[in-house]
Amino acid sequence: MTEAAIAITNLCKTYAPVGMAAPKRALDGVTFDVPRGQIFGLLGPNGAGKSTLINILAGLVNKTDGSAAIWGFDIDGHPRNAKASIGIVNQEILFDPFFSPFETLEIQAGLYGVPKAKRRTMELLRAVHLEDKAHAYARTLSGGMKRRLMVAKAMVHSPPVLVLDEPTAGVDIELRQQLWTYVRSLNAAGVTVILTTHYLEEAEELCDRIAIINNGRLIANEPTRELVGKAQEKIVAVTVDRDVGMVPANACFQKIALKGTRTLEITYAKDRVNAGEVLAAVQSGGFGIVDVSTKEPDLEDVFLSLTRAANA
Numbered sequence: 556m557t558e559a560a561i562a563i564t565n566l567c568k569t570y571a572p573v574g575m576a577a578p579k580r581a582l583d584g585v586t587f588d589v590p591r592g593q594i595f596g597l598l599g600p601n602g603a604g605k606s607t608l609i610n611i612l613a614g615l616v617n618k619t620d621g622s623a624a625i626w627g628f629d630i631d632g633h634p635r636n637a638k639a640s641i642g643i644v645n646q647e648i649l650f651d652p653f654f655s656p657f658e659t660l661e662i663q664a665g666l667y668g669v670p671k672a673k674r675r676t677m678e679l680l681r682a683v684h685l686e687d688k689a690h691a692y693a694r695t696l697s698g699g700m701k702r703r704l705m706v707a708k709a710m711v712h713s714p715p716v717l718v719l720d721e722p723t724a725g726v727d728i729e730l731r732q733q734l735w736t737y738v739r740s741l742n743a744a745g746v747t748v749i750l751t752t753h754y755l756e757e758a759e760e761l762c763d764r765i766a767i768i769n770n771g772r773l774i775a776n777e778p779t780r781e782l783v784g785k786a787q788e789k790i791v792a793v794t795v796d797r798d799v800g801m802v803p804a805n806a807c808f809q810k811i812a813l814k815g816t817r818t819l820e821i822t823y824a825k826d827r828v829n830a831g832e833v834l835a836a837v838q839s840g841g842f843g844i845v846d847v848s849t850k851e852p853d854l855e856d857v858f859l860s861l862t863r864a865a866n867a
């Protein structure tokens with residue numbers, strides 16, 4: 556079996572109390588693997604413990620219990636190899652505003668001990684569309700450019716695993732797309748990518764697999780498609796053969812709304828009824844069916860229902 560890109564076992568973190576506050580259990584026995592070669596989404600509401608987990612992998616926060624290995628290197632047993640195997644883009648933008656992007660990457664490469672002959676500074680700047688800003692002061696870059704420079708900075712030592720912690724917060728749509736194009740190309744070149752995001756659509760679009768953390772516990776870890784399939788609500792739009800005067804009622808409809816004059820948008824719980832029963836219910840109201848289309852549930856529904864269930 557190929558070893559996981561990241562293997563996390565029973566990871567726990569309790570922050571020591573500050574002042575009168577109680578100790579905070581930010582991670583409570585989290586276990587999962589990130590398979591190699593994937594784009595893996597780590598989702599969770601604010602304060603769920605995502606940054607704590609990433610900061611443990613980065614060596615910035617000490618875990619209370621459990622273990623973690625990066626590319627087969629245990630973070631306690633082989634901290635240098637573990638660190639060399641991961642590149643992390645934090646939420647905060649961190650670099651000296653007086654250095655140019657070129658210098659920023661060269662300094663970072665120096666910190667990681669990348670020999671001059673093996674540095675890929677211009678190649679990385681080109682990849683993040685900052686070639687023409689190579690020698691500008693970093694403080695003159697826009698927010699999106701700075702964000703892309705952070706990604707390039709995380710890749711100077713060519714790690715096999717790249718972690719992006721909320722990389723698109725505050726980045727406009729166009730730049731976000733550019734960033735994703737680059738992340739996809741890195742992934743196509745073999746880099747395993749871990750992404751934390753609040754944008755569920757983004758996770759759904761990009762990630763092969765998604766884990767959800769809530770209150771320091773793992774509440775889901777599945778291929779994206781299977782997770783999406785878990786949403787119990789489905790919507791079917793039914794176009795009927797005549798104008799709808801009174802919207803029909805039926806026990807198998809959870810919700811029904813009229814769109815235009817002849818289309819009924821019906822929400823039903825797929826664990827209770829199936830599409831055939833919903834259509835039969837429409838026909839029993841005296842309507843002929845002209846057209847049917849279904850809407851896939853999105854991750855938002857799954858996320859809300861899973862976190863709701865976990866908090867219940």
Ligand SMILES: Nc1ncnc2c1ncn2[C@@H]1O[C@H](COP(=O)(O)OP(=O)(O)OP(=O)(O)O)[C@@H](O)[C@H]1O
Nearest residue numbers: 570571579581599600601602603604605606607608
């Ligand atoms: N240094 C610290 N001392 C005490 N408590 C902390 C510390 N850092 C984080 N916490 C608490 O631990 C919990 C998990 O925080 P964490 O930042 O890991 O969550 P998160 O999922 O990354 O949230 P966000 O999406 O808002 O960044 C929160 O309740 C937070 O208040």
